[in-house]
Amino acid sequence: MKVSGVEIQVVQGDITRQEDMAVIVNAANSSLRGGGGVDGAIHRAAGPELKKESSALAPIGPGQAVITGAYRLPNRYVIHCVGPVYGVHKPEDELLASCYRNALRLAEKQQLDSIAFPAISTGVYGYPMREAAQVMFKTIIEVIPELKHIKKIRIVLFDHPAYELHRQALEACHTE
Numbered sequence: 001m002k003v004s005g006v007e008i009q010v011v012q013g014d015i016t017r018q019e020d021m022a023v024i025v026n027a028a029n030s031s032l033r034g035g036g037g038v039d040g041a042i043h044r045a046a047g048p049e050l051k052k053e054s055s056a057l058a059p060i061g062p063g064q065a066v067i068t069g070a071y072r073l074p075n076r077y078v079i080h081c082v083g084p085v086y087g088v089h090k091p092e093d094e095l096l097a098s099c100y101r102n103a104l105r106l107a108e109k110q111q112l113d114s115i116a117f118p119a120i121s122t123g124v125y126g127y128p129m130r131e132a133a134q135v136m137f138k139t140i141i142e143v144i145p146e147l148k149h150i151k152k153i154r155i156v157l158f159d160h161p162a163y164e165l166h167r168q169a170l171e172a173c174h175t176e
């Protein structure tokens with residue numbers, strides 16, 4: 001789907017294998033030292049240098065984002081976002097929206113042309129996926145008019161049900 005010249009893609013895959021994306025986004029925790037899920041996969045693929053750089057920028061709170069190098073990953077940068085823990089950090093929709101907004105603005109500031117996101121907060125942090133997908137697409141579509149450099153935004157879902165749910169959520173935004 002294209003919004004004001006920016007392509008939004010929904011794909012099933014692994015966030016650490018997005019070779020054609022300038023930056024990938026990590027669903028991190030506030031210590032920025034790595035963890036489970038996406039965070040663990042990104043740190044394993046990037047190598048130990050990533051933790052050295054990211055942990056020096058910690059702590060960051062829910063909704064915030066920082067940028068580091070990507071080391072052994074095939075991308076130029078990693079943006080680390082801390083999503084809200086559902087039911088704990090409130091208002092969770094605004095904090096989740098901040099993640100997407102701040103990540104897009106950081107990538108734009110670096111003049112990058114492409115960015116890949118996982119579904120932040122929908123794993124261990126417990127955000128219901130359908131609600132999270134609505135916040136994600138609404139925020140991305142709101143921020144797009146600010147963007148000059150970013151031409152491609154890719155949402156990478158790990159499994160097929162998550163992919164289907166996001167594909168339908170994006171279609172629903174389009175027909176609204």
Ligand code: ADP
Binds near residue numbers: 028122
């Ligand atoms: P959070 O702590 O923000 O909830 P998680 O890493 O636990 O983050 O999960 C976020 C989402 O990413 C989940 O939907 C999970 O299925 C998915 N996921 C896990 N590993 C990967 C991966 N390698 N690539 C893309 N998505 C992934």
